[in-house]
Amino acid sequence: MIPHLIEIFLTFVIGSGALFFGQQSAVLPLDTLPLSSDRRASLQETPQPQPPADEPDIEQMNNGRTVYLNNYCGTCHTLAAIDARGVFGPSHDHIATIATERIANPLYRGKAATGEEYIRESILEPGIYIAPGGMLAHQQMPPFSQLSQEDLDSLVYFLMQQK
Numbered sequence: 001m002i003p004h005l006i007e008i009f010l011t012f013v014i015g016s017g018a019l020f021f022g023q024q025s026a027v028l029p030l031d032t033l034p035l036s037s038d039r040r041a042s043l044q045e046t047p048q049p050q051p052p053a054d055e056p057d058i059e060q061m062n063n064g065r066t067v068y069l070n071n072y073c074g075t076c077h078t079l080a081a082i083d084a085r086g087v088f089g090p091s092h093d094h095i096a097t098i099a100t101e102r103i104a105n106p107l108y109r110g111k112a113a114t115g116e117e118y119i120r121e122s123i124l125e126p127g128i129y130i131a132p133g134g135m136l137a138h139q140q141m142p143p144f145s146q147l148s149q150e151d152l153d154s155l156v157y158f159l160m161q162q163k
């Protein structure tokens with residue numbers, strides 16, 4: 001009789017325990033789990049589709065190309081990608097690569113710390129640093145400070161794709 005009661009009792013305890021924990025884990029909200037805040041954030045985050053880092057933003061590229069054409073940059077600069085053949089300024093083929101070389105040059109006197117900043121600076125304040133070959137130019141580059149922020153950003157972006 002006694003062992004039988006114990007058996008019933010244990011069945012009850014184990015059964016209700018399983019029920020209890022079973023229910024608990026089914027409704028346990030994420031923020032009650034002992035997780036680090038990073039881990040919790042990563043569980044709560046819905047992954048956003050990200051464009052691959054090395055794929056250019058086509059829309060901004062196209063806008064930048066339009067700004068380049070509308071401002072006649074190609075009358076002074078060569079850029080094979082759009083068949084521009086100006087000869088008064090340095091070529092814009094591979095300008096993104098050249099820009100980083102410019103700022104590494106000990107003779108560089110501008111304020112840019114990156115290639116992108118160098119291109120931006122060259123457009124806004126061309127006189128701050130005369131690129132090699134620029135001294136001999138018969139047509140000095142005027143500052144294009146009238147460009148809207150959006151146009152300037154697209155133009156710089158477009159030139160940064162000329163690697």
Ligand code: HEC
Nearest residue numbers: 071073076088089090119122126129130131134137139141
């Ligand atoms: C009237 C001719 C002329 C026009 C138009 C012109 N540039 Fe220039 N550009 C030059 C000359 C000359 C230089 C080299 C002297 C210097 O660095 O200022 C130069 C230099 C540059 C440089 C630095 C190149 C290097 O190799 O370091 C960039 C970038 C540049 N121009 C972008 C532009 C853009 C973008 C436009 C159109 C919005 C433009 N330029 C329009 C004449 C011109």
